[in-house]
Each structure stands twice: as structure tokens, then as C-alpha cells.
Amino acid sequence: VRRFIVGVMGQGEGADELSLAQALELGALIAKEGWVVLSGGRDIGVMKAVNQGAKQIPGSLTLGILPSSVVAPSPDLDIVVVTDMHNARNNINVLSSDVVVACGAMGAGTASEIALALKAEKPVILLSPDAESTTLFLKLGKGGVRIADTPVQTIATIKALRRGQIGSETL
């Protein structure tokens, strides 16, 4: 009965309009598939938007891995896991995800999550990434990193990974 978990990473304070809009749509699409949305849990940026999107869908399940017991969680979280480990919790975010999606141009926090995901050999999808992150992570990913332009394409890529049509170590 273990649920399939899609981790959605992205900027908090620095998220731009496109990232927020795509995170909102992606959250809803993940929820429609019956998958769990995992995020860093804060009430800002991509984290906030992806949970908002997911909770538009009845029966959705949102899981937030909070950095601290004093930071405000997104109000759209069903399950709040409190780590009090600050950015060391980024490793838990990726280890607990079956696939990791980075939404939009990366800040340092998201870049750390994608690097940790590659270290853990998790499949990674970069949705509308910036050029510099794309170049580095395609190189480091050795075939485990895909690019998507839209949330719909992101879902299609996850489905292809699950069907084994494209390779993945862990799905």
C-alpha cells in the first residue's frame, strides 16, 4: 500500500511567476494521478503553490518536510513532518521521493536538493530550468536527468519512467 511520492522542489522567497504557475498546475496533476505531493513544506514560493494546486483535487495527499519547528507550514499540507534540521532536511526530501522534480530556475537550496538526488541515484526532472543548472545537472546526472517544458510533460515523463520505457534505477 506504499504510496508513490513525487517530490517537488523549487525556490521559496525567490520564485518567479512562471515557477509558481507551473507548481500550482503540477500539484493538481500529481494529485489527479493519485500520487502524493512531497515538498519542503514552507508557506512560500513553489512549496506553497504545489500544495495549493494539489488540494484543489479531492482525495489529494500533501506531505511537507519542514526544516524547523518554528517556521510556518503551508496551510495546504495534510501531513507535516518536523525535522528541526534546517537544510540537512533537503536530503530527506529527496530520499523520500520516488522521483524528484525541480520547478523553475534554481536557487541554492534547490540546487543542493538536485545534487543530493543525483548522489542518491533518484530520477530527476527539471521543469523549465535555467540554463546554468541544466548544463551542470545534465552533466552530473549521467542519463538520470530529464527536462520538461510543462507540468503535463512532467507527468508524461514520470509515467514513462514508471512503465520502464525510459531507464530508472529506482522506479
Added chain:
Amino acid sequence: VRRFIVGVMGQGEGADELSLAQALELGALIAKEGWVVLSGGRDIGVMKAVNQGAKQIPGSLTLGILPSSVVAPSPDLDIVVVTDMHNARNNINVLSSDVVVACGAMGAGTASEIALALKAEKPVILLSPDAESTTLFLKLGKGGVRIADTPVQTIATIKALRRGQIGSETL
């Protein structure tokens, strides 16, 4: 929409028959209330039993905080959070629980969780504890520790905590 989480701690390899039976019953009772069951997630002892009990109830939700990415999770978990932090994850177990229940005689791992719960000022219920743990944790708990003899009594105590009929800092 944040769900209420009851953390159930207890021995893995060393759990005795009473602990296993009470964990099974407690898991079902927590699920019947619509609360989430949180455990250390391993497929053994109290962790295994409490998830088994919960999954007898339709609509239940079980959350496991795994110590490692190589240890086997309980098959009755809906949500698996992988920490790869070994026993340091015990602190996440208690920080993520609204109330912490220790089920049965304690081993060293459970004792660490109850001590960490008291440090974090979480309300604690000891269900059928051994005498030595009871003595120490009642002293350390300064009023935040309750004793229960049965799973039914444990649920009643949680409800009283939530209604504010007995004191609690965090419920």
C-alpha cells in the same frame, strides 16, 4: 487541513506479546478516530503491529519515519519517509507527533524517544510501561507524562488532552 498525528513508539526485536497485542489494538483505535499513525516504520515489533492494526480500518493513514534506505519498511505503511539518519531520526519521530505514546516495556531506542519528547515538551503517554521507565520519566516529565493501562484508556487520555481537560503545551 493538517492532520492530527499520534506517534507510537516501542521495541522492535525485543517487543513482548502484550506490547504487540496492545500496539495492534491501539493502531486500529487511532485510525478509527481519523488520526494519523506515525511510527519508526520498520517491519518488526511495535512498529509493525501498530501499522497492521491501523490498516484494518478503511481510510486509515500510516506514516513511517525510516532510519535507513536499506531497512525493510512495514508493508502496512502508506507513507514512507526515508531519513538515512539512523537513530537521529528518533527526534523527527517525536517532533512530528502531536502526542507520543510509548507502548510496553522500553528498550534503549524507545527510552531515547521519550526523553527527546520531553525535551521538546510533547505530551507523552506510557501504555503498560515497565516500572523503571515509569519512575524516571514521571520525574523528568514534570506533569507532561500520563500512564495508561489499555489502548482504550490511551485514546481517552488523548481526547482529554485535545479538549484541554488536562493540560498540554502543544495540543
Added chain:
Amino acid sequence: VRRFIVGVMGQGEGADELSLAQALELGALIAKEGWVVLSGGRDIGVMKAVNQGAKQIPGSLTLGILPSSVVAPSPDLDIVVVTDMHNARNNINVLSSDVVVACGAMGAGTASEIALALKAEKPVILLSPDAESTTLFLKLGKGGVRIADTPVQTIATIKALRRGQIGSETL
């Protein structure tokens, strides 16, 4: 060239006079042996005192494992490791120690460290402990816990452990 590390745990805010005096003396005695003093690193209670004692000895080395990047470290620390993991760092304290000493009556934090030390099968010495902690941890320790009345006796016990005159899994 790996240095032998003695972890000294004990209360912060709640430490009593005896604990502080014994921690001060113990720090000096550990340093005289050429061993490293490890503590939780805060500028209060047993942590502060044991580092103060050690730094009275030329050539001493004090290592503090800080819970947070914003808490004040003891001014007598040579090496400050910043974890930002709050009480989850207690597990690092014990895993990094060759032997773990609890100094004085225990609070919840110290009790969690001793429980985690036993879980990790580290040798433990309780120096002037309270009765309730003694009873529980002697039971949980299954032969791995010793009691000492004085810092001098604590050092003698560590030496006996190192010579193998009394059993230990890890020394």
C-alpha cells in the same frame, strides 16, 4: 593518529553545584590523559564547566557539537562543529565518543544521550547519577553501564575499559 574521545554529557540550565564541580575536575583529568573532551558545546552547565576544566591543562583539546548556528558556544572550545540539528545532534555526540560519561543528575536531554549511547553499544559511565536514571540505565545497559562517585574514579574506569580489564564492545 585518531585521538581518543571522551564525551561528557550533563545538564545545561538545570545543572547543580556538584555536577558543575565534578565536570570541571573531570575536564582537567581527561585533558591530562591526552584525551579529547567532547561535549554538546553550549556555554552553560556541565558543557561549559567541562571545557573550562580541560582548558586549564596546556595542550588540551576541546570539541563541541553545537545544536544550532545561533546558540552561543562555550568560549573554552577549540573545535566547534555546528550541526543545526538541535537535539538530533545528541546522536552525533555519542557516536563520536569512545566512551560516554553522564555527569550528575540527568535532565531529559542527557537521558536521551545515554539511551542513544546504549542503542549504539557505547560504554557508559554515570558519574554521581540520580537514583531513577541509575535504575533504568543499569537495566537497559546489560553490563555496559558503570557507576562512578568521583572524576578520579571515572578516569580509572575508562583506563580499565581501555586495558580490557572490564568488557567493552568498542574500546
Added chain:
Amino acid sequence: VRRFIVGVMGQGEGADELSLAQALELGALIAKEGWVVLSGGRDIGVMKAVNQGAKQIPGSLTLGILPSSVVAPSPDLDIVVVTDMHNARNNINVLSSDVVVACGAMGAGTASEIALALKAEKPVILLSPDAESTTLFLKLGKGGVRIADTPVQTIATIKALRRGQIGSETL
């Protein structure tokens, strides 16, 4: 008496000849300044080389933050801190360093450390980096990232940071 700590990050299994040679030289140069060498502590690659270099200098101090209690530590470590947190310990590496140096072309682990260092606003020096990492981290670093071609130049940059001739939030 808190010692100044230089964290040296770099590849383990994948380190190339230049990285190893520069890590060896850098370790010796850091030690000559009387600074502590911090590394991820494993007995391979840049971690092994930087500790080897440092221990050629009398009075040097090497500190390793090990990911696990079962992995072999570098034999040139004076102080071994065992985290059992696997790659989540990368955050401790950077939080405990006054300045973070990435030695050579980056793998995913090192990239995560540099991203976490920037998140924590630690000053970063990239020694002989690959082009892709340079481009991303100069962009993410907003002035907090410097490039060096040699270990000697790395030391000069650290000294300039400490004198405040170039900006730094934390030195």
C-alpha cells in the same frame, strides 16, 4: 580559543590526478597557517589527500565528519566525528567551516556541499573547478564565490577574506 576551520570538499571515488595533487598541497598549506582542516573524512580521493597533506606538518589538526559509523575514516584524521547521517552530513561540513573550498571538478556530492554553503552564506573558493560548476555557482553565489587556480592562491584568498580586504558575511 576557537580555531579557524577550512573545509575542503571534493570527489571521493571520482577525483582526478590534479585534484589529488592540489588537495595534498592545500592540506599542507592550511596546516602551516595553523588552521584546522575539515573534510568529509573518508579514506579516498580529495578527503584522503587533504588530510595526508596536512599531517606532513607538525602540529596540524585534521577533523573528519564521517557519513557513517561503518565507513573507513582517513588514517590521517586526528578527530573523527561520526554522524551516521550519510549525505545529510554535508550540511554539517559547511556549517562547521569558516570558509569552504571545493577542490577540482565537482561530483554530485561536492556540488551539494557548495550549494548548501551558499545557502548558509559561507564564503566559497573554487580551486581548479570545471566550467559547468563555475558558471552555476558564480551565478548563485552573488559575489560570495571566488575562483583560484592553485593552493597558494587559495590561501591568499582566505587571508584576504580574513583581513576584510574582500567582503564576507561570516569571517
